[in-house]
Amino acid sequence: MKTIIIGGSTTGMGVAAKLKRLDEKHEIIVIQDKEYVSLGACGIPYYVGRNFDNPETLIARKVENFEETGIRVLTKKSAHKIDFKNKVINFEDENISYDNLVIAVGAKPITPPIKNIDANNIFTVNSKEDAIVIINAITDQSKVLVIGSGLIGLEMVENIKHATKANIAIIEKADRVLKNLFDEEFSKLVEEEIKNKNIDLYKENEIVEFIKDANNNVCGAKTIKSEIINCDIVILSIGVLPNTKFLKNTELELENNGAIKINEYCETNIPNVYAGGDCCSSLSYLYKNNRTFYLATVANKQAKIIANNINKTKTSKFVGALGTTIIRFFDLELARSGENKMFIETNKIETKEILIKDKDHTNYVKDQTDLWLKIIMDIETKEIINVQMIGKNKSVLRIYGLVGIIWARTKVDEALEQIDLPYSPPFSRTTDIIHIALSKLI
Amino acid sequence: MKTIIIGGSTTGMGVAAKLKRLDEKHEIIVIQDKEYVSLGACGIPYYVGRNFDNPETLIARKVENFEETGIRVLTKKSAHKIDFKNKVINFEDENISYDNLVIAVGAKPITPPIKNIDANNIFTVNSKEDAIVIINAITDQSKVLVIGSGLIGLEMVENIKHATKANIAIIEKADRVLKNLFDEEFSKLVEEEIKNKNIDLYKENEIVEFIKDANNNVCGAKTIKSEIINCDIVILSIGVLPNTKFLKNTELELENNGAIKINEYCETNIPNVYAGGDCCSSLSYLYKNNRTFYLATVANKQAKIIANNINKTKTSKFVGALGTTIIRFFDLELARSGENKMFIETNKIETKEILIKDKDHTNYVKDQTDLWLKIIMDIETKEIINVQMIGKNKSVLRIYGLVGIIWARTKVDEALEQIDLPYSPPFSRTTDIIHIALSKLI
Numbered sequence: 001m002k003t004i005i006i007g008g009s010t011t012g013m014g015v016a017a018k019l020k021r022l023d024e025k026h027e028i029i030v031i032q033d034k035e036y037v038s039l040g041a042c043g044i045p046y047y048v049g050r051n052f053d054n055p056e057t058l059i060a061r062k063v064e065n066f067e068e069t070g071i072r073v074l075t076k077k078s079a080h081k082i083d084f085k086n087k088v089i090n091f092e093d094e095n096i097s098y099d100n101l102v103i104a105v106g107a108k109p110i111t112p113p114i115k116n117i118d119a120n121n122i123f124t125v126n127s128k129e130d131a132i133v134i135i136n137a138i139t140d141q142s143k144v145l146v147i148g149s150g151l152i153g154l155e156m157v158e159n160i161k162h163a164t165k166a167n168i169a170i171i172e173k174a175d176r177v178l179k180n181l182f183d184e185e186f187s188k189l190v191e192e193e194i195k196n197k198n199i200d201l202y203k204e205n206e207i208v209e210f211i212k213d214a215n216n217n218v219c220g221a222k223t224i225k226s227e228i229i230n231c232d233i234v235i236l237s238i239g240v241l242p243n244t245k246f247l248k249n250t251e252l253e254l255e256n257n258g259a260i261k262i263n264e265y266c267e268t269n270i271p272n273v274y275a276g277g278d279c280c281s282s283l284s285y286l287y288k289n290n291r292t293f294y295l296a297t298v299a300n301k302q303a304k305i306i307a308n309n310i311n312k313t314k315t316s317k318f319v320g321a322l323g324t325t326i327i328r329f330f331d332l333e334l335a336r337s338g339e340n341k342m343f344i345e346t347n348k349i350e351t352k353e354i355l356i357k358d359k360d361h362t363n364y365v366k367d368q369t370d371l372w373l374k375i376i377m378d379i380e381t382k383e384i385i386n387v388q389m390i391g392k393n394k395s396v397l398r399i400y401g402l403v404g405i406i407w408a409r410t411k412v413d414e415a416l417e418q419i420d421l422p423y424s425p426p427f428s429r430t431t432d433i434i435h436i437a438l439s440k441l442i
Numbered sequence: 443m444k445t446i447i448i449g450g451s452t453t454g455m456g457v458a459a460k461l462k463r464l465d466e467k468h469e470i471i472v473i474q475d476k477e478y479v480s481l482g483a484c485g486i487p488y489y490v491g492r493n494f495d496n497p498e499t500l501i502a503r504k505v506e507n508f509e510e511t512g513i514r515v516l517t518k519k520s521a522h523k524i525d526f527k528n529k530v531i532n533f534e535d536e537n538i539s540y541d542n543l544v545i546a547v548g549a550k551p552i553t554p555p556i557k558n559i560d561a562n563n564i565f566t567v568n569s570k571e572d573a574i575v576i577i578n579a580i581t582d583q584s585k586v587l588v589i590g591s592g593l594i595g596l597e598m599v600e601n602i603k604h605a606t607k608a609n610i611a612i613i614e615k616a617d618r619v620l621k622n623l624f625d626e627e628f629s630k631l632v633e634e635e636i637k638n639k640n641i642d643l644y645k646e647n648e649i650v651e652f653i654k655d656a657n658n659n660v661c662g663a664k665t666i667k668s669e670i671i672n673c674d675i676v677i678l679s680i681g682v683l684p685n686t687k688f689l690k691n692t693e694l695e696l697e698n699n700g701a702i703k704i705n706e707y708c709e710t711n712i713p714n715v716y717a718g719g720d721c722c723s724s725l726s727y728l729y730k731n732n733r734t735f736y737l738a739t740v741a742n743k744q745a746k747i748i749a750n751n752i753n754k755t756k757t758s759k760f761v762g763a764l765g766t767t768i769i770r771f772f773d774l775e776l777a778r779s780g781e782n783k784m785f786i787e788t789n790k791i792e793t794k795e796i797l798i799k800d801k802d803h804t805n806y807v808k809d810q811t812d813l814w815l816k817i818i819m820d821i822e823t824k825e826i827i828n829v830q831m832i833g834k835n836k837s838v839l840r841i842y843g844l845v846g847i848i849w850a851r852t853k854v855d856e857a858l859e860q861i862d863l864p865y866s867p868p869f870s871r872t873t874d875i876i877h878i879a880l881s882k883l884i
Contacts, residue, residue: 010872043806046867052806151866285862296872297865319857326864335864364485364494394836399864400876404846407861415761419849420727422768422777422841423739424593425488430452430738434842 001026003310004089004098006079008032009039010296011104011277013061014303015310016071022311029072029096031079031089036128037063042296044131045152048138049159055132084251084270100272100310103247103260104303107240107278107294116210119218122234125152137233140165145221145231147207148238149177154190154329156235161197161330169200169229171207171221173238181325181336183374185355186390193332202229210234240294242279255281259292264317266306274310276302285320285407286339286385287347293321324403331392335399338376338386338406350379353386354440358433360395362425371395375402375437382411401434412441443468445752446531446540448521450474451481452738453546453719455503456745457752458513464753471514471538473521473531478570479505484738486573487594490580491601497577500570526693526712542714542752545689545702546745549682549720549736558652561660564676567594579675582607587663587673589649590680591619596632596771598677603639603772611642611671613649613663615680623767623778625816627797628832635774644671652676682736684721697723701734706759708748716752718744727762727849728781728827729789735763766845773834777841780818780828780848792821795828796882800875802837804867813837817844817879824853843876854883 003019005012008030016028030037038060047055063073081090088097109124111117123134138144144160146153149172160166170177176187177194194201202223211220211228221229242258253261253269259281262268266276276282277299281290298321308316324337344351353376360371369392376386387402389395401421410416417438423430445461447454450472458470472479480502489497505515523532530539551566553559565576580586586602588595591614602608612619618629619636636643644665653662653670663671684700695703695711701723704710708718718724719741723732740763750758766779786793795818802813811834818828829844831837843863852858859880865872 040804040806042865042867042872043804046804046807051808057806155866295865297862300872301860316856319860320862322862324862324864326866326869328866328868333869337862337864362482362485362488364482364488364499366493394839394869397836397839397869398842400840400844401842401846403861403863404843404852405850407858408847408850408852410846410850414758416849418743418761419845420739420762420764420766420779421845422766422779423484423737424597424768424770425484426770427768427775427836427839430484430742 001099002097003028003100003102004096005030005102005104007104007106007279008034008037008073009041009104009106009277010299011106011303011306012102013038013066014300015102015104015276015306016066017069018304018307019310020069020071022307022313024070026311028070029074030066031074031077033076033078034127035075037061037066037073037075039128041126044125045155045159047131048135048156048163050135050163055128058128058131079246082250084273087272100274102306102310103268103273103275103279104277105243105279108243109236110239110241111236112238114207114210116212116218119210119212120216121218121232122210122236124236125156134235138164138166142166142233143231144168144233144235145229146170146235146237148172148236149201150180150237150239151325151327153235153237154178154327156237157199158329161199166233169202169231170194171202171205171223171229173204173206175204177201178334180340180342182334182388183341185374186334186372186388189372189390190329190332190334193330197330240278242292244279255290255292257292261290264319265309265315266302266318267309274306276306283318283320284339285322288320293323295321295323295325297321297324322403322406324399326396326399332390333392333394333396334390335396336386336388337399337403338384340386344376344386349385351385352377352379352441354437356433356437356440358436359429360391360393361428365425367393369393369395371433373433373437375441377412377441381409382413383409384412398432398434412438414442417442443541444539445470445542445544446538447472447544447546449546449548449721450476450479450515451483451546451548451719452741453548453745453748454544455480455508456742457544457546457718457748458508459511460746460749461752462511462513464749464755466512468753470512471516472508473516473519475518475520476569477517479503479508479515479517481570483568486567487597487601489573490577490598490605492577492605497570497574500573521688524692526715529714542716544748544752545710545715545717545721546719547685547721550685551678552681552683553678554680556649556652558654558660561652561654562658563660563674564652564678566678567598576677580606580608584608584675585673586610586675586677587671588612588677588679590614590678591643592622592679592681593767593769595677595679596620596769598679599641600771603641608675611644611673612636613644613647613665613671615646615648617646619643620776622782622784624776624830625783627816628776628814628830631814631832632771632774632776635772639772682720684734686721697732697734699734703732706761707751707757708744708760709751716748718748725760725762726781727764730762735765737763737765737767739763739766764845764848766841768838768841774832775834775836775838776830776832777838778828778830779841779845780826782828786818786828791827793827794819794821794883796879798875798879798882800878801871802833802835803870807867809835811835811837813875815875815879817883819854819883823851824855825851826854840874840876854880856884859884
């Protein structure tokens with residue numbers, strides 16, 4: 001049995017490693033466009049923030065280590081064309097046949113067609129190379145413009161501020177930061193933190209043109225409101241899209257955003273062709289609709305499922321994701337899970353929501369901090385469908401509890417209100433914020 | 443309607459406050475043996491550790507504040523005798539009749555019949571007075587002997603060490619610390635921490651006699667092995683028992699340990715007599731047996747249930763407790779929930795257990811620490827019945843997630859393994875320790 005995997009990141013290398021463990025005779029070839037595999041892309045902001053010095057730390061496992069287990073890794077190769085009918089991949093110089101194909105090409109940062117976007121020092125946050133050029137480019141004198149205030153944008157801001165004295169500005173198209181993930185009250189707290197850190201924030205604003213100097217270096221950006229923002233480094237973090245351009249106009253079914261359609265077994269519409277991770281649209285746990293999650297946790301789980309299903313010793317199903325997310329932003333920590341407001345409104349789900357501001361632990365143990373929790377409940381099912389938290393000192397790890405409740409579809413009632421959460425003075429209060437919120441939802 | 447509440451701590455004052463909110467015309471009398479109510483006894487170790495200076499901070503709400511809402515509080519009074527038949531409480535000087543009676547007298551530290559236990563400077567950890575005499579007694583020169591290494595004992599050790607340079611020794615009857623709450627691997631880590639902090643630990647050992655000087659001050663303790671431990675302060679923390687001596691030989695049904703038997707409505711065997719909190723035996727959530735939990739969280743919940751059931755606008759049931767506990771011990775943090783090994787063995791429950799040692803978050807963000815997780819699963823039901831964690835920097839707040847899973851009785855299977863827990867580099871790894879443990883239990 002021979003399996004070809006296109007893409008050497010979380011899903012691809014996850015499938016390769018697991019499949020080899022399940023059946024060491026299985027012939028596995030990974031086709032990867034870079035010279036390394038297993039990039040922990042989530043680490044890039046932390047490298048830029050000088051949490052560690054060696055960019056190789058971003059590589060979870062080296063090509064050699066995979067090859068030692070008998071996995072063949074073809075680096076710096078792109079699969080130009082796939083002949084799905086004859087189960088053959090065409091390269092420039094050779095054709096390779098397969099029994100099973102796994103497409104795990106991930107997502108790609110969106111680079112909007114802004115004038116002069118090809119100027120020097122305009123970066124995306126996607127590869128080891130990006131990480132290295134960014135860290136080398138930013139100095140204490142830099143004027144950094146971060147475009148987009150999603151997770152990656154904010155992580156970059158925090159880390160650049162942590163490592164340098166660079167001046168930072170953020171520009172965001174929407175009327176608030178983190179709009180797709182959090183409700184207004186939470187965005188507001190993050191925006192206050194942005195202000196506290198002396199970072200400029202331009203909202204409901206967009207860049208229409210980059211200004212460059214004679215050396216082709218970016219030196220400013222013109223907004224839709226005709227302001228000029230001075231900058232000599234630009235971080236483009238407005239989002240990603242499935243890296244599936246090479247699959248357009250093939251037999252493989254794609255969503256409108258380019259995501260590969262898969263079923264719960266991570267099978268595509270073509271027999272023996274599997275896909276997983278950021279290049280796919282995947283099942284949402286609660287309402288069983290499909291969407292692209294762009295989360296390493298989803299990629300990771302789908303890798304295991306694909307390997308099991310190719311190996312066939314047992315058949316595995318992806319049961320869905322909640323889009324659970326956690327992020328540190330300076331002293332603030334945010335966590336969320338479940339369907340967002342846009343989904344709830346579009347699908348006209350009748351909800352009851354509660355926002356609680358409390359404290360993380362007792363007043364008499366030091367470092368007591370504010371803790372905010374929003375819970376949104378589906379009135380019909382009495383199930384929690386969205387939670388959002390903001391706090392400090394890891395207090396938002398309570399999200400684990402809420403995810404446990406959501407995952408089990410536990411109904412909000414007097415029994416759930418009595419859930420036996422831990423209490424001792426340095427960690428919580430006898431009536432935890434979760435209890436307070438639940439009692440108000442009944 | 444007139445309700446008398448005996449006991450002015452968590453359950454008693456909880457019932458009083460809630461009942462008054464539900465029906466402001468309800469006549470409520472609280473009988474309390476001390477001059478204050480609403481003691482947050484969990485705060486005592488933290489007061490001794492000088493986390494705060496004013497012992498009044500231990501009082502969550504003052505007598506006056508309750509009286510302002512129309513609740514009558516009789517302080518420094520003990521209910522000598524209860525005439526359950528005629529619904530009358532006899533004091534020294536008066537009789538008060540009631541429609542409903544709530545017994546919420548809590549628990550009392552065990553003071554074993556050791557010779558010279560009445561010497562000066564031998565303290566229990568139970569009241570505001572205890573807190574004040576302990577903090578006044580301990581100096582940098584003190585030699586403190588803590589008897590018992592349960593939660594209170596260890597919290598006292600940590601706090602005394604935090605506030606003073608006192609020399610500390612712990613003596614424990616069992617062969618390891620925290621035996622009723624944690625398995626051996628966890629006790630061992632705590633014992634290492636005890637050693638690291640230069641605290642002497644005597645295990646499988648007991649005090650048979652206290653030695654006192656001419657001024658009746660304790661100056662040493664003789665062990666069962668005939669060693670003499672020099673000490674001038676003794677903290678007795680070997681456990682508590684329901685404070686129900688005055689109810690012995692009455693019609694009220696008690697357990698062997700003196701705990702008042704209650705049903706899920708917190709009703710005793712006598713009509714219109716309710717009880718809750720540390721003086722009762724309560725339902726255990728998982729296997730529906732009864733036991734005394736001695737947890738503020740249980741007391742808190744039962745207070746609400748009692749108030750609802752007296753008020754009758756809605757009938758509330760206590761669905762049970764898991765005995766969830768969390769404790770900080772110097773740099774270590776421990777959390778646990780569910781049935782302990784003794785229960786599992788006594789009831790011959792067939793289990794599968796897994797112990798994982800992993801890290802709390804990614805290697806490239808600073809302060810990565812060790813994290814241990816044990817999960818015990820009932821093989822028949824596939825439900826998790828015990829979890830234990832030890833870690834640092836609040837990483838054990840993951841216990842919230844495991845409690846959510848236990849509470850919902852979610853079966854351990856491939857679907858649960860995919861639970862969508864949060865990931866980002868400062869908080870976790872893409873495959874969280876909970877995922878690792880679950881994958882090995884399937």
